[in-house]
Amino acid sequence: MNSRSYLQIRRIIGVFTTRSFTTMSTRPFALERQFAVSAVRRACALTSSVFNKLVKNETLTKGDKSPVTVGDYAAQGLISIMLKNSFPADPIVGEEDAGELRADEGKVLRERIIDLANEALVAPRVEGDKAEWGIGPGQTKTTDELLDAIDRGNYDGGRTGRMWTIDPIDGTKGFLRGEQYAVCLSLLVDAQVQLGIIGCPNLPLDLSNPDGERGCIFVAVRGQGCQQIPLSGASETTLSMPTFTPSSLTFLESVEAMHSSHSTSDIISSIIGITRPPIRMDSQAKYGCLARGDGGLYLRMPTNAGYREKIWDHAPGCLLVEEAGGIVTDSRGLPLDFGVGRTLGENYGVVAAGKEVHAVVLDAVQQATGVKAKA
Numbered sequence: 466m467n468s469r470s471y472l473q474i475r476r477i478i479g480v481f482t483t484r485s486f487t488t489m490s491t492r493p494f495a496l497e498r499q500f501a502v503s504a505v506r507r508a509c510a511l512t513s514s515v516f517n518k519l520v521k522n523e524t525l526t527k528g529d530k531s532p533v534t535v536g537d538y539a540a541q542g543l544i545s546i547m548l549k550n551s552f553p554a555d556p557i558v559g560e561e562d563a564g565e566l567r568a569d570e571g572k573v574l575r576e577r578i579i580d581l582a583n584e585a586l587v588a589p590r591v592e593g594d595k596a597e598w599g600i601g602p603g604q605t606k607t608t609d610e611l612l613d614a615i616d617r618g619n620y621d622g623g624r625t626g627r628m629w630t631i632d633p634i635d636g637t638k639g640f641l642r643g644e645q646y647a648v649c650l651s652l653l654v655d656a657q658v659q660l661g662i663i664g665c666p667n668l669p670l671d672l673s674n675p676d677g678e679r680g681c682i683f684v685a686v687r688g689q690g691c692q693q694i695p696l697s698g699a700s701e702t703t704l705s706m707p708t709f710t711p712s713s714l715t716f717l718e719s720v721e722a723m724h725s726s727h728s729t730s731d732i733i734s735s736i737i738g739i740t741r742p743p744i745r746m747d748s749q750a751k752y753g754c755l756a757r758g759d760g761g762l763y764l765r766m767p768t769n770a771g772y773r774e775k776i777w778d779h780a781p782g783c784l785l786v787e788e789a790g791g792i793v794t795d796s797r798g799l800p801l802d803f804g805v806g807r808t809l810g811e812n813y814g815v816v817a818a819g820k821e822v823h824a825v826v827l828d829a830v831q832q833a834t835g836v837k838a839k840a
C-alpha cells in the first residue's frame with residue numbers, strides 16, 4: 466500500500482472513531498453522555514448571553530453580583546428541568562437553591578431568571594438533542610416549575626445510588642471579569658464519578674494561542690477516556706496527559722488567593738524546583754487544561770481550616786484528569802471521597818498531577834505543609 470492510500474484509510478478510521486463515540490449507544494452511560502453534552506452546551510449559550518446582555522453592556526457598580534446570580538439560577542434551572550424530563554428518578558446535588566427568589570424582594574431577579582431559562586429551553590434542537598429532554602420550541606415553563614427545578618438541587622448526597630452534581634457557574638469571579646468560568650455537571654453512582662463534563666465558553670482551544678478559537682467542552686466517562694469538544698461544533702479529540710518531569714511542571718492554581726494558598730504553592734515550587742510562573746485561572750477550567758496537557762499540576766491548598774470543598778467543585782474535573790491518565794488525591798494522598806455528603810468532608814486540599822510526578826509533588830506538599838501522609 467502506498468503512503469497516500471494509507472493516509473486516506475487512517476483519515477477514514479479517524480472520522481469513524483470520532484463519530485462512533487457519539488452515536489454508539491452500547492457503551493455504558495452513552496445516553497447520559499449525550500444528554501450532558503447537550504445540557505452543558507445549552508447552559509454555556511445561556512451564560513454567554515447573560516454576560517453579553519448584563520455584564521458587558523452595563524456599567525456594574527463594584528461588587529454588584531446580580532448578573533452572576535441571574536446566570537447561576539437560570540443555568541441550574543435549565544439543567545435541572547432537562548434532568549427531570551430525562552432521568553426523573555435521579556436526585557441532584559446543586560450549588561444553588563431558590564429560597565431568596567421566592568421572597569418578594571427576589572421578584573425582579575426572578576423575572577429575569579425565568580425569561581432567560583425559558584429562552585434557553587425553547588432554542589431549536591441541534592443534532593443529537595432529543596425532544597423528550599424537554600427542549601425546543603414551545604417548551605416554556607412556569608415560574609413555579611422553574612423555581613421547583615432549581616430546588617431539586619437540594620439533595621444531601623451520600624454513599625449509595627445515582628446522583629448528579631451541578632455547578633451552574635463555577636468561577637463566578639472569573640465570569641464577572643470576562644475571564645475563565647465553567648458550567649459543571651457530573652453523574653455519581655455509589656459515590657464514584659462515572660461521568661464528568663465541564664463547559665468553558667471563554668477557554669482558548671489552545672492555551673499557547675490565546676487569540677485563537679475559544680470555547681470548549683471537556684467530557685469523560687469512566688473507562689472511556691477524556692475528550693475535548695469545541696463549542697463551535699467541530700469534532701472531538703481524545704486527550705491524554707503527556708509525561709512531565711518535576712522541573713518541567715507549571716502550577717495551575719486559583720486566581721483567588723482566598724480559595725487556594727498562593728504562598729504555600731510558592732514554597733512547594735521551590736522544593737520541587739519549578740521555575741515557571743504559575744498559570745492562574747478561575748474555575749474547574751483548570752482541570753480541563755490539566756487533562757489536555759497544560760501545566761502538569763493543579764494544586765488547591767486550603768486557606769481556612771473550617772472550609773470544606775464542595776463536591777460540585779471537583780467531581781467532574783477529577784474524572785477528566787483521571788481519564789486523561791493523571792492522578793487526583795488530597796494532600797495526604799487519599800482519594801477524593803464524594804460519598805460523604807455535599808462536601809468533600811474528610812479530604813484536605815487537592816493535588817492533581819501527571820502520574821509520573823504525582824508522588825514527588827505530594828511529598829513536597831507534605832514537606833511544605835506538615836500534613837502527614839496516609840497511614
Ligand SMILES: Nc1ncnc2c1ncn2[C@@H]1O[C@H](COP(=O)(O)OS(=O)(=O)O)[C@@H](OP(=O)(O)O)[C@H]1O
Pocket residue numbers: 560632634635636637638639718719720721723724725746747748749767768769772775778
Ligand atoms: N474559602 C474558600 N476556599 C476554597 N474554595 C472556596 C472558598 N470560597 C469559595 N470557594 C469555592 O471556589 C470556587 C471557585 O473555584 P476557584 O478557586 O478554582 O476559582 S476562582 O479563582 O476562585 O474563581 C467557588 O465556586 P463558585 O461559587 O461556583 O464560583 C467556591 O465554591
Ligand SMILES: [Mg+2]
Pocket residue numbers: 632634635636777778
Ligand atoms: Mg464552584
Ligand SMILES: [Mg+2]
Pocket residue numbers: 537560632633634635636637
Ligand atoms: Mg458556582
Ligand SMILES: [Mg+2]
Pocket residue numbers: 560637
Ligand atoms: Mg458560588
